Amino acid sequence: MVEHGNVIAGRTVLLQGTGGVSIFGLQLAHAMGVQVIITSSSDEKLARAKKLGANYGINYKSTPDWEKAATDFTDGRGVDQVIEVGGAGTLTRSFGAIRVGGKISLIGGLSGPATELNPGLILARRANVQGISVGSTQMFEAMNLAIAANGIKPVIDKVFGFDQVQAAYRHMASGAHFGKIVIRVAV
Numbered sequence: 001m002v003e004h005g006n007v008i009a010g011r012t013v014l015l016q017g018t019g020g021v022s023i024f025g026l027q028l029a030h031a032m033g034v035q036v037i038i039t040s041s042s043d044e045k046l047a048r049a050k051k052l053g054a055n056y057g058i059n060y061k062s063t064p065d066w067e068k069a070a071t072d073f074t075d076g077r078g079v080d081q082v083i084e085v086g087g088a089g090t091l092t093r094s095f096g097a098i099r100v101g102g103k104i105s106l107i108g109g110l111s112g113p114a115t116e117l118n119p120g121l122i123l124a125r126r127a128n129v130q131g132i133s134v135g136s137t138q139m140f141e142a143m144n145l146a147i148a149a150n151g152i153k154p155v156i157d158k159v160f161g162f163d164q165v166q167a168a169y170r171h172m173a174s175g176a177h178f179g180k181i182v183i184r185v186a187v
């Protein structure tokens with residue numbers, strides 16, 4: 001959101017789902033005064049996201065064309081940035097959610113790695129799509145400063161011991177979690 005999106009207070013970001021990446025994204029966006037639209041398969045999780053500062057929640061099961069609901073929320077303009085974690089199953093709709101000149105930060109592929117994409121979508125939206133992996137040490141330090149200054153505490157769903165690794169992965173695969181799952185490495 002900072003390095004690729006260049007979003008500032010008042011801009012709008014769309015986050016997909018309520019897993020570790022998206023909930024941390026929500027906390028950071030909220031601290032920056034950025035408007036957040038978040039999607040989830042669960043109304044209960046959307047309610048929790050709103051308590052953390054999300055401005056608008058869309059259930060992607062009951063509203064499969066969530067990109068239209070996101071566009072309506074922005075009065076037809078479209079969002080400034082999508083933090084794309086869905087991948088194949090969500091990317092085409094993300095082009096429908098962004099404003100002209102909007103950005104898609106491609107981080108994950110929860111719904112599978114491959115899809116057919118119409119290149120016309122990139123052209124029509126004058127979209128900027130950037131793959132995101134790790135950042136630099138400088139970016140990490142800047143993020144940590146923002147976390148400390150805003151007193152952000154990560155939302156941790158459950159902590160597992162190192163001897164419970166399989167249970168931790170099963171919990172993640174179930175999709176029941178909200179925020180991060182921790183495997184404690186140190187004793």
Ligand SMILES: NC(=O)c1ccc[n+]([C@@H]2O[C@H](COP(=O)([O-])OP(=O)(O)OC[C@H]3O[C@@H](n4cnc5c(N)ncnc54)[C@H](OP(=O)(O)O)[C@@H]3O)[C@@H](O)[C@H]2O)c1
Nearest residue numbers: 017018019020021040041086107108109110111132133175
């Ligand atoms: N590029 C990088 O540096 C980097 C770093 C970390 C993670 N990742 C990748 O980013 C993705 C997310 O990681 P994570 O740790 O946040 O995962 P996670 O905690 O397992 O998040 C899963 C959540 O995403 C939502 N979701 C699942 N399938 C979806 C779909 N088809 N459409 C929309 N939402 C969907 C669900 O939320 P609801 O239950 O609310 O529906 C689910 O609970 C993964 O693919 C991961 O590999 C990349």
